Structures are given as structure tokens and as C-alpha cells.
Amino acid sequence: MSTSNVELPAWIEVILIPVLNICLALFFAGLIIFAIGESPLEAVGIMLNGAFGYDEGVGYTLYYTTNFIFTGLAVAIAFHARLFNIGGEGQAYIGGLGVGLAFLLLDGYLPTVLLLPIGIIAAALFGAAWAFIPAWLQAYRGSHIVITTIMFNFIASAVMVYLLVNVLIKPGSMSPETREFSQSSWMPFMHEMLAVVGIDVTRTPLNLSFILALVCCLLVWIYIWKTRWGYALRTAGQSEAAAVYAGIKPKRIIIITMCISGALAGMVAVNEVMGVHHRVILNFTAGYGFTGIAVALMGRNHPVGIILASLLFGVLYQGGAELAFEMPKITREMVVAIQGLIILFSGALALMLRPAMVKIWLAIMPARAVAQHG
Amino acid sequence: MDSLLNAQTVLSTLDATLRVSTPLILCAMAGLFSERSGIIDISLEGKMLFAAFAAGAVAAVTGSPWLALAAGMLISTVLSLLHGFACITTRGDQVVSGLAINVLASGLTIVLGIAWFSQGGQTPALASDARFMPLELPFIEQIGNLPFIGPFLEIVISGHNLLVYVALIAVPITWWVVYKTRFGLRLRAVGENPLAVDTAGISVSLLRYKAVVIAGVLCGIAGTYLAIAQNAAFAREMTAGQGYIALAAMIFGKWRPVPALLACLMFGFLDAVAIRLQGVPLPGIGEVPVQLIQALPYLLTVILLAGFIGKAVAPKAIGVPFAKER
């Protein structure tokens, strides 16, 4: 008997099963730590302390969280239109190019109030442009967007290496990076802003981008669920035929959605380039684009879920750094492995527990199940 | 003198092409088996990486290249079975599952490498008897003196390690299995119309599991090659996107063994040339950025997928979990 068409109550589908999946992922992560010869519980303690135990840790945690919110939202909005954007990494990277070009041209001439919006817009535009090409190819040439966005990650990387090594490199410098932008283009640091209102916190990379990320969450939520454009997006994602029937053009949805997705991914450059490095460096995206996939899967493509999942990954990244310091046998890459486990259990194996859940549900709730059908 | 030098360069470039193409060929054949059965496999990269790590580690500990090969194939097959379980049994998303394996391999190989060997993620360097070393073909010195064909055989074909030849033989074998055997017939059928296979009395799941296991074995050989044949140790992230290039080559070859081989050789050639062209201006074109050549496999694949050169038609049932009951 098939269980896939039995409806489960929302709290099982939306909360219980996802939470159990994450628990499974974390359980296996603990198993790995145990296998290496360290205590998983101790590791968790060190991580939590590293992430929240002191204000510097909190700053770093939220700084990482910022990146994950951007890339998680990018993946999620595409998911709602049933598009799988694996290209967040490349879109973020090219977003950095946008910021770099804008500031290399303008940072000496314009004031901060103009430079910041210009930088944000440049990051979004360039990220969107890099997503536009796979989107167009999917809509009008039928190329599978998963494969093209993977390819575009590699192409983005090649483009950026070429530009940084040959074109944008700071004259006379050996390392492939641009010159530092003038301070007028820097995203204000959180510790600076808090200092203005008299709160003294330790200097961390956390900057105004964090607020921007939260604003993006709100905007994405409004866009998807509260506007007619989001309505069209969800319709096209659920059924292309229904979209056509309803006067919605699926091709247009593919392109608009992917451009928004790319723009969100491009925002990583706002945090990293405008907020922290103040120059374009090689590989500043550091896999954040891929982490966005895990974040979106774990957050079930909802902005609230994404904030929570991003926070968890922020803890993993920052706490993981602390862990690597405290337990030399464990390295920062442990976080990548955990990320893999979360994609596995929250994504690939998301349906694994469902048949068992259905059986348990039908066993303990026979009366209600029958009444529902009656 | 000048022309001789050029001939020498051409031959050594072809020689390098073969070396670089070997993991691509093995992975492309792996991808072909999996995708022909209807299972998208973007986890070639992760399986190869994990196999490389396992092979490097086992070779370092035991000193036996054969045990290392077995370990590489085993771990890669285990990952394949995990992919199969997610995609076939729980009917999960095939792309997400592949991605999970890639990310998991990327993190776990370094974590375990550092935990076990404390060399920053590397496995210890191997002595030559723990590796697959170049083999000289018999009578190659005599043959090498033959005009024209001689140097080609001596420099390009001879002097590779066993796994290079395994990769080259894997292609005709794949072709033969896919087109000439009962298993191949069923494999091709299940990627096109699993319902037809099911009603013909064949288990769709079992067939697909077999296909992903073959993919696992081949990726295992590819990873072993990287760690203990082409190189003398496992290094972190040593696959460096080659799994994806192999995937691109397989698509470029339109899911057929011989065209996929040619695509692998072409991509391998581009890679071999890129290193040699660095900083060398080409007549009439000027200096070609090495990054452009490196990006060419991806660019060409995108152009192919866009339908500008021929049409790449994937197996019809690819990516769709098979569900029998309504």
C-alpha cells in the first residue's frame, strides 16, 4: 500500500519530520566526531560557547549568518518557481565584480550616501545578470538549469581569476586582488554603529549587511506570498499548464525569478566586499553559495526557516572555528561535512521517514483518519 | 631542428592529454551508466574525491596499491548505494542527493585526513611500490625507432600506468555492455520508459541499483588513479571539478560512450594545452588567457545544451522517481 497519498497533519509534515531529519544529520555528525576520538557533547559545548559565549563570537556568528540568509533566500525563491539554482556561488562572485567595478570607478568621487546604494545595486545587478543567462537558456532553449548553473559557477570562477590577475589587480601588487576602496564606500560596521548610540562591543566583521539581509527576508516573504507577482511565481512553480490557463507567462516567470535569485546571491558581495574585505579578492564567496542550498532545504524555503537555518550555520561556522582551535583533531571542514549531512537528510532523504510516520499516524489515529475521509 | 622540437611538443602534449583525460573518461563512463538508467549523477566529483582519499590512505597504511584500489572502489560504491537509496528507494531529489554527496566528500575527506594523518588534509607521500607506476609496453624501444608511428607509440601510448589503460579499455567495454548485452538493453530501456521495463517483468529498482553500483566502481578507479597513480598522495580537493567536467563530457557525448570519450579527450587536451600556452602568444590570435581555455569545457557544454551545436537529448525518464502505485 502506497503511503505517498496519505495526508498527514501539518505539524508532522512541517515541523516533526524536518526536525527529526536535522536531528539525524546532527547525530551522524556527532558520530563522526566520536569516531575521530573526541567527545561530541564537549564539541557542542565548545561550539555554542564559541558562537554565543562572548560578544565577539556573536558578532562573527551573525556575520556568517548574513551570507547564508542571502544565498538561502536565493535558492528558496527559485525553488518556489520549481527552479533549482545551484549557481548561487557564481552569482555571488560576479556580484563582487559589480561592486568592484562600481567602486573602482566611483569611490573617489561620491559620498557614502550614494556609494552604498550604488554598491548594493551593482552587486544585485551583476548577480542577476549572471543568473539571467541560464534562465534565458532554460526558458527559450530548454537547457537544464541545474547543469547550466553548475557550468556558470566554473565560468564565473575563470572570469574572476582572469580579471583579478590581469585587469583589476592593484598595480604593482603580486596578489590577485583589487586596491582597497576608499573608506567612504565601506558598509558601516555594527560595532561602529552601536558605538554611536553608546553601546560598546568588540570589533567584528558584522556590518550593516545583516540588517539588509533581514530586510530581504521580509521583502521575499511579501513578494512570494503577498503580491500578485509571487502568486504568479507560485502558480508557475506548481503547474505550468495552470499558469498558462491563468494568463501567466511561465517563461517570463523563469527569467524574473532567476534574476531575483541571482540578485539575492549577489548580495553576498555586499557583506563580504563592501562590509569586510573592502576590495575584491579571489574566492571571497568561500562556498557560501552552496551552503545556501542546505539552508534553503533546511528552512523549507520559508524566510523564517531560512533565518533559523542560517543562524544554525552561522553557529557551525563560528563555533567550528573555535572548535578547530580547541580540538586540534577537528578542523573547520567539519562544518562542510555537517552541511553535506544536512543536505542529505533534509533534502535527499527528506521523504525517508514519511512512510513510517504515516504508519504510526494511522495506527494511533484510526478513528480520526476515517472521519476525515468519511 | 625547429620542426623536430614541435613534433616533440605535440607528442608530449598528447601524452599529457591521455594522463589528464583518464579520470574524466572513467567518470564519464560512470555517469553514462547511471544516467542511462534514469538517475542523474552530479556526485561523480564527490565519489571520485572520496575514493582518492581512501586509496591514498590505504596505500599509505598498507603500502599495497591493490588494496588501495579496492578501498577506493569500495567507498565510492558505498556512496553510490547511498545515492541509490535516496533516489530509488526513498524517491528523493536526485540533484540534491548528488550535491549532498559532493559536499559531504569535500568536508569529510579533509576532516578524516587531518584527524588520521595530521598533514593538513594530505595523506602521506607514497613510495613507488605503493603506487601504480608507468608500464613500458613490450618491445617499445624497437618500435620507437619506426618512423612516424614509432615515436607516437613510444611517447603517447606507452609509459602510462595500468589505470590509464583500464580507462581506455573501459570505453569499448561500456559500448559493448550498453549496446550488445541483455543488461545494456534493459539499462537503455529503463532510462527511457521504466514502466515498459516493469511490465516486461524486470525490477526497475534492482536494475537502477546495478547501474549506480557500476558508476561507483568506475568513479572509485578514477579516484584511485588521482591519488596513487597520477600523484603520490591524496591532496585536499584534488578532484578540483574534474567530476563536473566528466559530467559535461558525458552530456557533450550525448550519453554515448565513444562520443563521450572524444569529449573527454578534447577537454583533457584543452587542459594539457592550457598549461603549455601560458604566456605564449599564438600567431594571429595573440596570447590566449589560460582561464579561457580552462573554462572552455563548461562554455562548450552550455552552448551544446542551448542547442546551438546539435541537440543533446537526455534519456527521457531521467530525474523522475519511479512510482508504481497511484
Add this chain to the structure above:
Amino acid sequence: MQSQKTQGEDRPLPPANDQLAIELRKICKRFGQVQANRNIDLQVQPGTIHGIVGENGAGKSTLMSILYGFYQADSGEILINGKPAKIKSSRDAIDSGIGMVHQHFMLVETFTVLENVLLGAEQSAMLDKSERNARDVLEHLSEEYQLSVPLDAITGELPVGQQQRTEILKALYRNAEILILDEPTGVLTPQEADQLFRVLQALKDRGVTIILITHKLREIMDITDNVSVLRLGEIVSTQRTADTSTAALAELMVGRKLETQSFEKVDNPDAENGIEVHNLTVKDDRGLTRIDNISFNVKRGEIVGIAGVAGNGQSTLLEVLAGIQSPGSGEFVINGHNVTPDTTISPKEMREIGVQHVPEDRLRLGLIKSFSAAESSVLGYQNRKKFNWRMFLNIRSIRAACKKLMQAFDVRPPDPKLKSSSFSGGNQQKLILARELEQSPSVLLVGQPTRGVDIGAIELIHQKIIEIRDANCAVLLVSVELDEIMTLSDRILVMFEGRIVGTMNGSDADKTTLGLMMANAMDNAA
């Protein structure tokens, strides 16, 4: 055992001269809340053609899928040649000597015919050897049964008739002694169907037992020896074909006639046209002609029903008139707007000019299963001013509007926040109809308005369609339910292979004539 009476049996079957080819005992199968098969007892004599008839959804296909191991029965027994058989997969069925020709062919389109026949029945691990063996056997088989198919042709490029023969060859190559055919003539031309029947006759003469599933009574009368009637998952009769008649079978199929609604038919020759179609031809992506040079009109205040077996171009016609597909050639005028291949009107614009469309496939087009009822109730109208406030959807006004629709059309439960998929088919359909009728259409296009809809809802839906007609709307109704067409239509057009092959007035239409027209058999009958 064999003399055991089946329910509602008119006359007992003659005692079998030897054991039964197939015997089913008390087979039950349910899907969720639907009881697809209930206590099925069936006895099939060897070497006969046994027909199984029933309306769409009566449980025929489920029963045969159980026999072929595609589903497992919840309870009951299967006996093949007198021996109990456990059929858990297609493999078991094949091993028991059962072959099946599915309604949708189970062929690999990129394969040659030979490869398709071989698949799963290869005699050796090497293909060459298997192919050589198979070639001999198949040539022999095609000769014996006049089943010639080019063995090396690519299956997907063959006409459907030949694809079907490939399926039969597949079964015969596997030494099937029992052959099940599920709606085999649905996709065939009359000539192809005649050829098929000759093949079946030849198979029967050589001792093959054949089960023919169909809803076409003429075929049953023409070719079967015995016939069983299925209704609502139960076998209601099994008898010799010679002892029954089309009319008797039809009554058994439908059951006791429900009190059919009857509506007054109208005829106003002077009314202006709501729809006018001139020489419309439409081809699909594969270049096949779906609509073949048709012309007709629908007047205001008139319901024109399009009758026909599914797949004869009706669906395409609806989609073209609704602006979803563009006309290939020819033109039509809809509510005063001219549409040609060069000047098309999008679905969105169609809505704005007063052309409303209730689609055939409500779950794929009509609503979004995961949306709330409120969200589904504005599908197609999501950009309307009253449902938006500046850039935001006005959820409150959408819910209020949905609530109003639900009350007007008695949608239950009347909760706009509930997920669309949790409503029953009838309530979903009422919501869609309510949404479109709310616009007071000048032209209404309706496809299969009561497919999968419970009886209570059918009456209301019919009532509403009549009401909108009386409000001077031009209604084009497409349905495969002949009763529905006859109940509602003022004029009936019959479509066959993309052409209009007959016209009747609603007031003097009779089922037999329509049935003949739908089979394009008027000339033969005349």
C-alpha cells in the same frame, strides 16, 4: 464451484468442458476511500474471448492491473488454469502465461520493434544471439497471425496500429496463453480495429484465451463469446454474448437510470453568434493534425455540446478557443473579436473580453492543489483591481469574494482558508465554475464539467450551466459523457479525428445515432 452464481447473473454459464483459464474469487481493492473493486468473482473459459464492459471508472483497469501484478488485491484469490496463483509482479503474470496489451503502450519509443519484443525475454546475455533467435520466432508468429510489423523500425515512428501489434507480438513471444487487451480500439482507426479483431479471432482459433476490456458495446457484440458487466467496482452480470443485446448491456452498465434532469431546449435562429469558427485547423508539436478544417457556430443563449470519444480533438478545440493554443490556420470570431493565426488573443485578454473557460483537467489547470481555496478562487483574476491593493494582494477581499462564491454554489466546507486539494472533486469543480460564472461571461467554454464529481454536485452544476445560457451566454460544452451532452445541449456536434462528423438538434438526438457518429460508423450502418 464452477456453477457458483455470480451476482445479478441472468443465466448461468454452461458448465466448463475443462478447467477454467482464469478464475477470480472475491477480489477486493481500495485506493484510499475509493473501493475500486468489490468482491469480484469472474470465470473465464479457455479458448474464448471474454468481454468486460463498464463505464469510465467502473474498475475494469484496476481489475486487470491486479491480474497482471501491477497492483495487489487487498483480498481474494486468483486461479490460473485451475491452480491458485500468487501474482505479485508482472514477472509472475508473465510466468503464469498472461500477456497484456495496455491502453497506453508499454514500449520504449527509441527502440526498434525487435528490441521492444526482446526486452525482458532475452534468451541469452548476448543480444546478437537473442536477436537471431527472436527474428525466426517472430517471423513465424507474424505469418501465423497476420501480425506483420517491420522488426527493425524505430517503434516511436510507427503508426499506433503497428505499435499495438508490437505489444501483441511481445505477449505472444512470451508464450502468453491468456491475452488481456485494455481498451485496444480507443486509439485505432476503424480499419485498424477490424484488423485487430481478425488477429484476435485467429488467436482464439489457436486456443488463446482473450479478455477484452472496453466501453464500446458494439465491439462486445461483434467479437466476444461471453461478457461481464462491471459497475461501481462490482460485477453485475456475466452471460453469453449471444444471449444479450446492446440495449440490455447498456442498462446493466449504467444501472437503474437515475432520475435524469430534463431541461427545456431552446432554438432561436435569429440570435447572433457568440462563437463563429471558420475552417480551423490545428496541428500539435509533432505535426499531427488535431483539428481538421472545422467550421461551426454557437449562438447566444444556446448550448452547443461537442460529443466524441476522448482524444478526437475536443480538448484542443477548447484550448484554442480559450487562447491557450494558437490556431494553425483558419480563424474564429469569439464574442465579436476576430482571431487568426496572426492576431491571437491571450488567455488573459480572453477573460477581459468576457470569454470564460472551465477547463477539462481541473487539477492540472483549474486550480492549484497546494493553494488555499481563496487563492485558487482568483486563479486567472489575480491581477484584478479588487483583489489587489497597490503592490499587495488584498487577501481579505480575496477571502470575502471566495466565501461569497462558496455560498452561492454550496461549496462544502465553506472555508476559504482550506487547501484546495482537501475539497472533494465536486466541490473543487463548483468552486471553479463559480469563479468563472461570477464574471457573467458572454461566452462560456466548459470541458468535462462533471468528471469525477459526485451525483449531488452534478445537478447543481447542470442547473448553473442552464442558468447562464438563459442569461444569453453562448456556451460550448465538451464532454465524453453522452448523457450529459444530451441533457444540456440545444445542438450537438460530433467530433471524430479532428473533424465534425455529425450534427443533431438537442431535442431530437438519440443515443444510438450519436454513438454511431462518434464511431464514425454512420455510412456503414446506413
